[in-house]
Amino acid sequence: MTILAGTWSWLTTAAHWYGPDGIWTRLGQHLLLTVVCLLISCVLALPVALLLGHLGRGGALAVNISNTGRAVPTFAVLVLLLLTPVGSFGQGPTVIALVLFSVPPLLTNAYVGMREADPDVVRAARGMGMTGWQTVRRVELPLALPLVLTGVRIAAVQLVATATLAALVGGGGLGRIITAGFNLASTPQVVAGAVLVAAFALIVEGLFEAGRRLVPYHSRGNRTGAGGTA
């Protein structure tokens, strides 16, 4: 009980929200890291996945990269990058690790989505005289959209989780509140930070879920695969 009360009083202390180490600053860093890395990953992964899916090549690669990614400890990669020359560029290791871990779900889902477009429909489009590019843009991509968006959702949630781990290697973000709490041996602060991080991750997941419900029924797709772990 005392810890719950301590957590509440930590969260409701105005001084903890403002300033360079305040919650707002950490939230801003977390959000910025997540958004920037999500954009970079999408720009890198989606065109490649869509092209491979359209051509029907590299499927084993696209799917296996995603499975292998689970075996590699995110935390270890962050530390490894920190000790390389990249480590001297502030957020460099964090951004690289984050992009590295959010590319696989994007790649796999977009590829599978393109491959699962009904071959009869694609052939019909060809028969109507559509060029390759027209087929992609007007037939395959709309059909693949639900899975592509599932990939983006998984990547986004994974990015939030990984951005939290960045705090362990001295990066910014909400995880910093937790690690600072550990250093101060202040359990209320650790728990308060964890509550904030968990809430942030759940809000991101919730926003994607809400977005999914807003799109037309035929392009919703099933909620296959759970979010990311890191």
Place this chain on the structure above:
Amino acid sequence: MTAPPDDCLARNEWICGAYLTSRRGILWDATLQHLQLTALSVLLGCAVALPLALAARHRRWAAAPVLGVTTVLYTIPSLAMFSLLLPVYGLSATLVVTGLALYSLTLLVRNLLAGLRAVPEETRQAARGLGYGPLRLLLTVELPLALPAAMAGLRIATVSAVSLVTVGAIVGFGGLGNLVYSGMNTFFKAQVLTASVLCVLIAVAADLLLLGAQRLLTPWARRAV
């Protein structure tokens, strides 16, 4: 005054044979802790996931909350999960095991449920016609048929657990993650790389071991694969 020894430890190189030989004990202890934490958490996850999946299978109203809650748990970042359990367990190995078990629930429950739901109704009826009671039906017909799907979930859960144990370093129980963490603070490159590589090796070995177990347990499925 002696000059520093001219070896890879002194030069702080990434790959270093002298590290492997001189710190064999430390590496062994960390690997053992890593394996223990992973095995315990996955076993605990299985023990909790089975009744949950069975409840979701037999009680229609239970499926949505079970899947919903386990998915929400899966969304919470690992560092936050461990920290949230801190008031309950303190700085202990139990904290890491509990946190990882909670993570594995989503994968295990989803796959087990999918496997159980895929058992053909005719098969179930045939078994009932042969006089099988509910328990015998579950143990000798339904669970074996659900095994391939369940094992797929178990493999992903185990591999993820191996890599997430490292985050347990924040509370001092992270197996090889402890070596990565202390290596980071002392810029000890050989230790960080060796521990990371060992982590990946454990994950790959565990995955292959489970794949082998699955093949042994489901001899009827071997030809289909």
